[in-house]
Amino acid sequence: METNKKRSDCPLGCSLDVFGDKWSLLIIRDLMFFQKSTYNDFLKSAEGIATNILASRLKGLEKNGVIEKLEHPDSKTKILYRLTPKGIDLLPIIMEVYIWSEKYFNLPADIKATIKEAKKDKDKFAKQLTKELKNKLNEKKSSA
Amino acid sequence: METNKKRSDCPLGCSLDVFGDKWSLLIIRDLMFFQKSTYNDFLKSAEGIATNILASRLKGLEKNGVIEKLEHPDSKTKILYRLTPKGIDLLPIIMEVYIWSEKYFNLPADIKATIKEAKKDKDKFAKQLTKELKNKLNEKKSSA
DNA sequence: ATTTGCACTTGCAATATGCAAGCAAATTTA
DNA sequence: TAAATTTGCTTGCATATTGCAAGTGCAAAT
Structure with missing residues (x-):
């Protein structure tokens, strides 16, 4: 690394x-x-x-x-x-990891439920959260 | 590790x-x-x-x-x-990594094209390849 | 004026990695 | 049939990375 x-x-x-x-x-x-x-x-x-x-x-x-x-x-x-934005775009990857883990690990019921909920309409969930995160970026611009 | x-x-x-x-x-x-x-x-x-x-x-x-x-x-x-099957189910994760990399790295044109093609109908691509891979498992059963 | 909080850096021991060489069993080649 | 090769590793060792504890410098709170 x-x-x-x-x-x-x-x-x-x-x-x-x-x-x-x-x-x-x-x-x-x-x-x-x-x-x-x-x-x-x-x-x-x-x-x-x-x-x-x-x-x-x-x-x-x-x-x-x-x-x-x-x-x-x-x-x-x-x-x-x-x-x-490049970091925010990692969301779909992380979502898929969550979905995989939900299938193969024993997880607390509440976490399992949350993941299943997001999985139901994956794209919608991803788009929604992506939008929120990217909107927040515009509130305070980078100093760079 | x-x-x-x-x-x-x-x-x-x-x-x-x-x-x-x-x-x-x-x-x-x-x-x-x-x-x-x-x-x-x-x-x-x-x-x-x-x-x-x-x-x-x-x-x-x-x-x-x-x-x-x-x-x-x-x-x-x-x-x-x-x-x-557990390994095959990692496909969606790997696909999303490919899609992310296509957006943020300079890749050879042919690879870029392939990824864009798969991205167009992600779910279909994933389901299709998953099915193929899992079908192959049934041809030769595990020795375990 | 002193202590606390924050974002680190530094030193060092333990662990993991990378490279080259070695090894046993099965197969191929001579 | 003996020797060489292929295959899937293991072993030894130098180097790199990690993890832990302690320390540092600056700003802010007490």
Whole structure:
């Protein structure tokens, strides 16, 4: 995950070079579904990512244009992370992972129900949430 | 990747414990799209996986019920690997990764065209290929 | 003025990866 | 039928990545 080089020209391989590790998609999940947006928010997630790994992943995701850093409205010590449109477009992938996991893992009933609900009209759900997330981007423009 | 423990109860986290690394999905891709089915087939893929890593990934994927080992019809020295239904059901995830990569990477025109074609009627494409792959399973039953 | 919160960095031990070589069993070749 | 080759690994070892704990610098709160 610390390297730059592309292993092949395969689209899947290239994608995995961006988010194919044990942590990146969890950070993206937190941004996408759980309104987490600061370094400490991510640190506090149930999986317990190590602080140096978190820093390295945030750097990588930013470099790859999946997330971006903004000054936080509340304080100068805080930094606000958010998904770019490129990051938001990962939603369908993550949804399909949820759908797969719902079929093959034992999950708490409430989570199972939520996934089944979203699965019923996948495209609608994806479009709706994508729209919401992208709309939020226009409220506060990037500093870059 | 050598470990067993679940990091959390999150469906996404659990899924990443199964295929969230730089190699597993590439092996699955080879099984799914490129008719690769033996150890040497995977070794020869463009990305150049190391032999010990390949062995470890195959073991992991088998343990997690994503692939299975069969005796090869051609020879007793050969082993035939194939996707289980659980592995085949990863298709929609992989398709969405392809679709994402088509939007954000520069890809060869022919690959781009193929992805766009599949995207046009995603569900149909997925159902069709899933059916084909699952049908093949019935031709030769598992030895397990 | 001091403590606290936030976003990291640093050091170091443990683990995972990548590379090359080796190995046993089955098959092919000479 | 003996030797070479193929196949699917394992082993050893150097390097890279991870995980954990502690530390740092700046802003804000007390």
